[in-house]
Amino acid sequence: MTREMIIEKLRNIFKMVNGNDNIEVDEATDLRTGLGLNSIGMLYMIIAIEENFGVRFENVSMGDFNTVSDVINYIEEQKK
């Protein structure tokens, strides 16, 4: 799965988590200041990613993820 394919899938997740279809997401987007995710929004994102990508977030904290790029890197790493 390419980074572009991952981000496309993530866009749909962020739309759902954010309750907004018009959000703009690129790799540099900050999860909190760009997408407005609070602690429960982050949890929502992680559960949705686990279900949609078949990966598990183990031994990591939500504080480890600041931008969309951090999330993509983690998914790529888990998919290896």
Next chain:
Amino acid sequence: MQIKANLLEERFTSKETAQKMKKFSCISEMADHIFEEYKEKIALVDNGIEYTYSDIEKKVGAIRNALNENGIKEGDKVGIFYPNSADFVIAAMAVTSYGAVVVALPYHLDEKTLYGCTLKFQISALIYDSMSEEKVELAYKLNSNLKKILSDKIADGFAPSNKVSPDAPCAIVFTAGTTGQSKGALLSHKAILAGTMNGCMGFRDYDVFGQRYFLVLPLTHIFGYVRNMMTALYTGSSMYICRDTKNMFREIPTYNPTIMIMVPALAEMALGLTKMLGTKILGNSLKHIVAGAAVVAPRLAKEYNKLGVTLLAGYGLTESANLVTGNPDTLENPTSVGFLYPNQEIKVVDGELWLKGDNVFTEYYNDPEETAKSFEDGYFKTGDLVKFDDNGYMYIVGRIKDIIVLSSGENVAPEELESKFREIDCVRDCLIYKGTNESGNEALIFEMTPRMDVIKELGIEDVGAYCTQKVTEVNNTLLNYQKVSKIIIRTEDFERTPSMKIKRPKNIL
């Protein structure tokens, strides 16, 4: 406006529930009763292990014995330091049924703050397990009077419970903040027990005894401690402890809870996930969700109703030991926070809700100034602006105190956070408040005025980009729920009070 709610419990509970409800004068009375009455029933499920009420009693007795052997006396403060676990429940019941005062220490505290808390709350002993040894090391090094009780290494033994007066101090629960400066509300035995009984209110068509609870809220939060843990034990129910919230929707269908206590943001998230993953993620037995600790969007109750789940919205604070109002299951008015529960008195003064009752806290521990500011005429001034309709339903319309209550139920002390941002070289002044982001979702907003002298000296051209980068760096060091999600760089100064303080916006809910 003044209302006295001394109505019979029957108005708020089913007949079956009212018949089973017992009034206890202290936690030891309640503990002795539940351990005898529900002996072989499952009390807790944690990490794949089931604990009956008898199992809990043995472990509680062993910790009481350890407290005794360490010379802990009635009224001494004992910190408990665990993540959500059976160990937390056992330690809390042991300390309070022994007659000591439990200090529920949030597990995310770092070692310095933990040490600060042992001083501020005059903690005589800490109970924890081997997993947390590193985190408590500093406290022991610097506070030589502190006694150490490692719950996974204590000797066999059993000490009985000790009866204390209903007014005796029982628990200290944090109200907000994560530093040693945060306030700890001291609640008496009668306050905790009144809050525990309030957990039975609202179910007019349903027996709340013998339920299956699923715990996701932190046990150090009043809603987790009293509404979830204490009410579950009081009603002889069983409680599944979810150790990692990201696994909750995998674990719910295996346990099939009947009641869940949630903060609104979690209830909202669960609803969103049912649309993606199906309603199976809520299990097949869920009947009620009790939502409080923050404002509940009215549409949530309607949406859950379609799934056959009744969502009961209510209102309460740490200082009131649990919900004090709630919507009964037969008379929902989801735009309101329901009726005032029995055995309380309230006053509405200039729109602010004042509370009086057994459930109201005694003081902010070791903080006479804040305590004095919070009480008047025997009432606790909640800081919440309310209104009532002709049918007696209460509505929250705003907040006049500075503590921000998020929909996640977490409380943020803005001044504490602002002081961290003020350390940035380019920040002259700043303000944090609750608002909405571009998507219309709840957000912590950060506004600042830049120090143009510093900006000039550094030769910075793009003021906004530089300030945003610096603010983001500090933001990334904060706990997740404290992070701001919108940054505004002001070109004009803040609006100020006559004493030149920044005028803080009312946090409209």
